[in-house]
Amino acid sequence: MYGSILDTIGSPLVQVDSPEGVTVAAKLESFNPGGSAKDRPAMQMIKTAEREGLIEPGDRLVEPTSGNTGIGLSLVCAARGYDLTIVMPAGKSKERQQIMAAYGAELELIEGDMTDARNRADELEAEGAIQLGQFDNPANPEAHYQTTGKEIIEQVGGREIDAFVAGVGTGGTLSGTGRRLREAFPDVEIIAVEPERNAILSTGEAGHDEFQGMGPGFVSENLDRDLIDRVETVRLEEAEAECRRLAREEGLLVGQSSGAMSVVSKQIARDIADPDLECPTPPRTFDEPMPEADGGAVVEDCPLVVTVFWDSGERYLSTGLFDLE
Numbered sequence: 001m002y003g004s005i006l007d008t009i010g011s012p013l014v015q016v017d018s019p020e021g022v023t024v025a026a027k028l029e030s031f032n033p034g035g036s037a038k039d040r041p042a043m044q045m046i047k048t049a050e051r052e053g054l055i056e057p058g059d060r061l062v063e064p065t066s067g068n069t070g071i072g073l074s075l076v077c078a079a080r081g082y083d084l085t086i087v088m089p090a091g092k093s094k095e096r097q098q099i100m101a102a103y104g105a106e107l108e109l110i111e112g113d114m115t116d117a118r119n120r121a122d123e124l125e126a127e128g129a130i131q132l133g134q135f136d137n138p139a140n141p142e143a144h145y146q147t148t149g150k151e152i153i154e155q156v157g158g159r160e161i162d163a164f165v166a167g168v169g170t171g172g173t174l175s176g177t178g179r180r181l182r183e184a185f186p187d188v189e190i191i192a193v194e195p196e197r198n199a200i201l202s203t204g205e206a207g208h209d210e211f212q213g214m215g216p217g218f219v220s221e222n223l224d225r226d227l228i229d230r231v232e233t234v235r236l237e238e239a240e241a242e243c244r245r246l247a248r249e250e251g252l253l254v255g256q257s258s259g260a261m262s263v264v265s266k267q268i269a270r271d272i273a274d275p276d277l278e279c280p281t282p283p284r285t286f287d288e289p290m291p292e293a294d295g296g297a298v299v300e301d302c303p304l305v306v307t308v309f310w311d312s313g314e315r316y317l318s319t320g321l322f323d324l325e
């Protein structure tokens with residue numbers, strides 16, 4: 001039995017559809033109690049601020065967020081006894097707003113984008129609220145270094161990771177997980193992903209896109225660009241089509257950015273596949289366990305691409321993402 005809902009943060013690493021001669025595995029972050037990877041930085045930012053004596057239960061916190069961080073913070077604030085105001089662009093999905101409200105957070109919806117949300121949060125901070133600042137708070141990547149990266153290394157069971165594919169919002173996932181994986185596997189290739197129409201890392205210019213969670217329109221301070229070997233872009237339509245395929249063909253209900261990760265991970269996997277190897281591919285029979293890395297040289301030699309599926313497709317139902325074409 002766990003002592004608190006916060007002790008249940010963590011997720012499984014699951015093999016997904018993989019081209020021949022290579023394995024693709026995704027961290028299914030919807031298993032976290034708040035339903036996304038953002039439970040991790042939310043808890044770490046509050047834990048660190050408490051330890052540094054900056055906040056204590058009963059304080060009012062404020063955060064600009066397009067959704068998942070808001071949900072993670074709402075959960076942690078409810079469990080730890082903080083008041084929370086979330087500032088978010090009005091256009092983001094309705095489900096996210098309802099979930100934050102259910103956890104007791106106050107929502108301030110503003111016209112505009114994440115930059116406008118950040119400006120408004122700064123105003124509330126000037127009025128006395130405490131801002132955790134996921135874009136520049138080192139506790140955000142640290143959470144992924146301490147948990148996501150550590151879990152992945154344990155979960156691959158001794159196999160070498162050849163490539164890590166991560167979309168970029170605050171950059172916390174890529175930077176923290178990437179740093180941990182690079183320490184364990186110095187040759188791992190780290191691939192950043194961003195929306196094709198809002199590709200600031202690739203083009204130096206912000207654009208506009210409906211991708212939720214990726215492509216904030218500026219380069220986050222929490223993004224460690226030195227870790228990145230390559231940047232790939234994905235069109236929203238392609239990512240959403242992949243979400244529908246993942247749900248119908250693999251039983252994986254995930255959101256837009258996860259669809260984008262699947263698209264890019266498969267491209268990378270095809271590039272590094274070794275067609276002479278018989279790598280296990282799902283679906284396997286009910287009685288066939290996942291071969292352990294040390295259970296056979298073949299599996300151990302299969303190139304391995306690891307990625308992150310940030311949240312569940314349930315969070316996107318109102319956007320029409322899964323409506324029949």
Ligand SMILES: Cc1ncc(COP(=O)(O)O)c(C=O)c1O
Pocket residue numbers: 036038067068069167168169170171172173174212213214255257258310311
């Ligand atoms: C759905 C989704 N995808 C991707 C990301 C990007 O993660 P990070 O902020 O760690 O770069 C986020 C972050 O909020 C997200 O909510």
